[in-house]
Amino acid sequence: MKLEKDLFHKTENKKPISLRRRLLFLIVIAWIVPVCIIFIFISISNRNNIIDKTESLMEQSLKNFTSFHAQKIDEAVTISKKTSYELVIEKAWRKYQSGNITDAEFYKEVISNLKSKYYNDNRFVMSAFYLSEEPDRLYYTSRQSKRYIDSYYKNVHSEAKKITKKDTTNAHIKIIDGKIYIIRNLYTTRNYTKFGTLVVELNKNKLFEGLVMNKDYEVGFYIDDSDSMIAYNSTLLEESRSAIVSQLRNHYSKSVSRQIIKEDNKIFTGLIYQQKFNDYHFGAILVADRGKIYSELTTLIYIITVIILIVIPVFIYMLYFITNHITNPIGKMMKASKEVEKGKIGMQIEGEMPNAEFAFLSDSFNQMTSEVKYLFDYAYNEKLARKEAKIIALQSQINPHFLNNTLEMMNWQARMAGDVAVSKMIEALATLLDYSMDRDNKKLISLSEELRCADAYFYLISMRFGQRLHVEKEVDEDLLQIQVPQLILQPILENAVVHGVDLVKSGTIRLKGYKEDDNVVLQITNTGKAMTEEDIMRVKKILAGENDNRISGRGKHTSLGIRNVNERIKLIYGAE
Numbered sequence: 001m002k003l004e005k006d007l008f009h010k011t012e013n014k015k016p017i018s019l020r021r022r023l024l025f026l027i028v029i030a031w032i033v034p035v036c037i038i039f040i041f042i043s044i045s046n047r048n049n050i051i052d053k054t055e056s057l058m059e060q061s062l063k064n065f066t067s068f069h070a071q072k073i074d075e076a077v078t079i080s081k082k083t084s085y086e087l088v089i090e091k092a093w094r095k096y097q098s099g100n101i102t103d104a105e106f107y108k109e110v111i112s113n114l115k116s117k118y119y120n121d122n123r124f125v126m127s128a129f130y131l132s133e134e135p136d137r138l139y140y141t142s143r144q145s146k147r148y149i150d151s152y153y154k155n156v157h158s159e160a161k162k163i164t165k166k167d168t169t170n171a172h173i174k175i176i177d178g179k180i181y182i183i184r185n186l187y188t189t190r191n192y193t194k195f196g197t198l199v200v201e202l203n204k205n206k207l208f209e210g211l212v213m214n215k216d217y218e219v220g221f222y223i224d225d226s227d228s229m230i231a232y233n234s235t236l237l238e239e240s241r242s243a244i245v246s247q248l249r250n251h252y253s254k255s256v257s258r259q260i261i262k263e264d265n266k267i268f269t270g271l272i273y274q275q276k277f278n279d280y281h282f283g284a285i286l287v288a289d290r291g292k293i294y295s296e297l298t299t300l301i302y303i304i305t306v307i308i309l310i311v312i313p314v315f316i317y318m319l320y321f322i323t324n325h326i327t328n329p330i331g332k333m334m335k336a337s338k339e340v341e342k343g344k345i346g347m348q349i350e351g352e353m354p355n356a357e358f359a360f361l362s363d364s365f366n367q368m369t370s371e372v373k374y375l376f377d378y379a380y381n382e383k384l385a386r387k388e389a390k391i392i393a394l395q396s397q398i399n400p401h402f403l404n405n406t407l408e409m410m411n412w413q414a415r416m417a418g419d420v421a422v423s424k425m426i427e428a429l430a431t432l433l434d435y436s437m438d439r440d441n442k443k444l445i446s447l448s449e450e451l452r453c454a455d456a457y458f459y460l461i462s463m464r465f466g467q468r469l470h471v472e473k474e475v476d477e478d479l480l481q482i483q484v485p486q487l488i489l490q491p492i493l494e495n496a497v498v499h500g501v502d503l504v505k506s507g508t509i510r511l512k513g514y515k516e517d518d519n520v521v522l523q524i525t526n527t528g529k530a531m532t533e534e535d536i537m538r539v540k541k542i543l544a545g546e547n548d549n550r551i552s553g554r555g556k557h558t559s560l561g562i563r564n565v566n567e568r569i570k571l572i573y574g575a576e
Contacts, residue, residue, distance in 0.1 A: 023322050023326065023327070024319075024322070035311065055262075055269075058217070058269070058271055058286055058288060059260055059271060059273075061217060061286065062219075062260065062271050062273045062284055062285075062286045063273060065219055065221075065284055065286070066221070066273055066275055066282060066284040069207065069208075069221060069282070069284070070275070070277060070282055072123075072202075072207050073173065073180075073202070073207075073223075073277075073280070073282075074277070075123075076123060076124070076182055076200065076202055077171045077173075077182060077279055079117060079118075079121070079200075080171055080182050080184055080198060080200055081171070081184075082117070083113070083117060083186065083198055084186050084187065084189075086113075087189065088109070088113045089109070089110055089113050089129065089186065089196065090186070090188055090189065090195065092105075092106055092109035092110060092113075093106070093131070093195050093196065094188075107139055110129055110139040111139060111141060114127045114128075114129060114139070114140070114141045115141050118141060118200055119141040119142075119143070122203060122206055123202065123203050123206045123207070124200055124201060124202060124203055125142070125143055125144065125179075125201040125202070125203050126140060126141060126142035126143065126144060126148070126149075126152070126200075126201045127140065127141050127142075127198070127199070127200050127201075128140040128141075128152070128160075128198070128199040128200075129186075129196055129197070129198050129199075130160075130196060130197055131195065131196050132164055132185075132194050132195055132196055132197065135160075135161050135164055135197075138153075138157075140152075151177075152201075155176050155177045156174075156176050156177075156181060156199065159174055159176060159181075159183065160183050160197055160199050161197075163183045163184070163185060163197060164185060164194075164197045166185070167185075167194070168185060169184070169185060169187060170184065170278075170279050171183070171184045171279040171280075172184065172224075172279070172280075173223050173224060173279065173280045174223075174224070174225075174228075175222075175223055175224075175225060175228035175229070175230055176228070178228075178230065179201055179202075179204070180201065180202040180204060180207070180223070180230060181199055181200065181201050181202070182198075182199070182200045182202065183197065183198070183199050183200075184197070184198055185197050185198075186198055204230065217286050217287070217288050218241070218286070218287045218288070219284065219285065219286050219287075220245075220284070220285050220287075221282065221283060221284040221285065222249075222252055222282075222283035222284075222285075223280050223281070223282060223283075224254070224280050224281050229245075229249075229285075241268060241287055243265065244263055244265055244268045244269075244270040244287060245270070245285065245287065247263045247270065248261070248263055248270045248271075248272040248285045248287075249272075249285075251263075251272050252272065252274065252283045253274070254276075254281045256274045257274060257275050257276040258273075258274070258275055259273070259274055260272070260273050264290075266290075267289065267290060268287055268288065268289060268290060269287070269288050269290050270285060270286065270287045270288075271285065271286045272284070272285045272286075273285075273286075324354055325354045325355055325358075328354075329353050329354060329355075329358040329361075329362070330358075332349055332351070332362075333349060333358075333361065333362065333365060336348070336349045336365065336369075337365075340369060340372075345369065345372055345373045345376050346369050346370060346372070346373030347369055348366045348369065348370075349362045349365055349366055421463070424459065425459075425460060425463055428456040428457075428459045428460045429456075429460060431452070431453065431456040444483040444484065444485060444486070444572070445483065445484065445485075445486050446480065446481050446482065446483060446484075447475070447479055447480050447481070447482050447483075447484050447513065448480040448481065450484055450486070450487075450488065450489055451473075451475065451480075451489070453487070453489070453490055454489045454490060454493060454511065457490050457493055457494070458471050458493070458509075461497055465497075465501065467506070468501065468505060468506040468507070469497070469501055469506070469507065469508075469509065470506070470507070470508040470509070471508070471509050471511075472508060472509070472510045472511070473510075473511045473512075474510070474511070474512045474513070474514075475511070475512065475513035475514075476513055476514055476515065478515070479513050479514070479515065479520060482520060484520075484522075485565075485568050485569060485572055487565075488522070488565050488568070488569070489511070489522065489524070491561030491562070491564060491565055492524050492561065492562070492565060493509065493511070493524060494561060495561050495562065496509050496524055496525075496526040496528075497509065497526075499528070499529065500526030500527070500528025500529060501526060501528045507526055507527045507528040508526065508527045509524070509525075509526050510523075510524070510525045510526070511523070511524055512524075512525075539562065542562050542563050542566065543562070543566055
């Protein structure tokens with residue numbers, strides 16, 4: 001039981017959540033949360049799609065870059081192999097070894113072959129040949145000046161001699177001083193004897209010609225050696241990019257093939273792709289500015305920011321709308337209701353309402369409080385009037401009570417004197433007086449009681465009129481126990497006597513009571529003086545509740561009797 005009481009008190013003391021909080025909660029749950037979830041989903045989804053698309057494009061571009069350059073290099077390697085297959089230099093060397101041609105003729109044969117193969121092909125910058133037994137004797141063709149050849153002797157010749165010392169037929173691709181060289185030994189076709197070494201420099205400008213790369217990318221590649229890189233884009237080795245280039249270079253390995261490795265920092269994204277070929281190992285790198293390649297992300301962030309900047313004012317406006325158009329009007333009405341609760345009856349809601357619905361409620365509230373104040377004032381005044389009337393009634397009861405006791409004494413005196421007529425008159429008068437005092441304060445009595453009062457009145461009035469007055473009663477016995485208002489017959493009977501019989505020599509008063517459908521009819525008629533049109537109009541006005549200031553004398557008594565009976569019937573049974 002104690003637990004139940006505690007729960008009851010907790011429930012009773014718990015304050016309901018305000019409408020403002022409920023609406024805000026509804027907005028957050030039904031609008032803000034879904035919008036945020038959608039925004040987050042779209043942002044993450046689009047971000048991932050943009051990143052995936054961008055990285056996929058970068059990887060594909062890098063593979064295309066590698067394939068394109070490898071093809072160019074393979075073409076150059078194939079051309080270098082033809083020098084051995086076509087036997088031009090080999091035949092000239094044999095003739096030179098056997099003494100059939102002079103040194104000058106041998107030089108001419110070699111230079112002629114180099115020109116036809118490399119000098120006339122703009123894919124090459126220079127070509128050089130030297131004999132294996134005489135490595136310092138150089139035969140060359142070049143599009144560059146003598147100074148360029150001196151640079152060749154300084155930087156490349158030593159690397160070429162290293163290859164000469166090796167017994168290999170493979171093409172060796174070297175990156176020396178930023179230039180690409182193909183170095184390979186030449187062997188005779190009969191007894192497989194090494195007789196010379198061929199060096200060819202590739203034209204980088206021609207090698208990269210026709211390659212269309214995304215302007216946002218910067219590309220370079222390694223061949224066999226991670227310490228030497230050929231840059232397609234001259235800005236690739238700028239200091240700002242050196243860090244990520246160094247990270248990519250650390251992933252370079254001749255044992256790796258067809259693999260893409262990614263490196264990121266705050267500014268750049270880099271990829272390295274490596275592939276093995278027959279004569280060399282190729283590594284291509286791609287570096288991109290994150291701000292450029294992920295520009296769509298920046299655009300997405302911008303769009304989301306704009307949407308948020310639009311959504312926030314909308315949310316603020318919704319709060320403003322809820323506050324000013326819903327919660328504030330409700331607050332005004334609640335405040336007015338609390339004032340009424342405190343006892344300020346007739347409290348009015350002041351100010352205009354923001355919408356028609358609350359304006360209607362405000363007007364209804366003001367009208368209701370006005371009516372309540374009126375009814376309260378009316379009830380209060382009526383209560384005071386009833387209090388005063390009760391005091392007067394109590395005071396006035398003294399005289400009827402004294403009069404009734406006096407009549408009782410007169411009745412006993414008349415009986416003792418043997419005057420029966422006087423005694424009966426006194427008893428009838430006492431009955432009427434006692435009936436009018438209403439000691440039990442009853443509003444409704446039986447019809448039989450009401451008829452007993454009417455009989456007492458008829459007896460008294462018959463003593464006055466004698467043979468001039470005849471009374472006829474015809475009341476259904478089934479109606480004797482029905483409840484009727486007290487004193488509704490006597491005023492009407494008195495009116496019939498005063499205005500019907502008293503003015504003529506003789507007359508008859510008929511009292512009938514019968515049931516008609518669901519109604520009970522009490523009918524009083526007389527055979528006295530007929531009513532004039534003026535009398536009829538006056539009665540109609542009385543029944544309608546209109547005052548007639550012209551009524552006086554005998555007519556005033558009639559008016560009071562009819563009006564009293566009519567008003568009491570309306571009060572008890574209604575106006576219909």
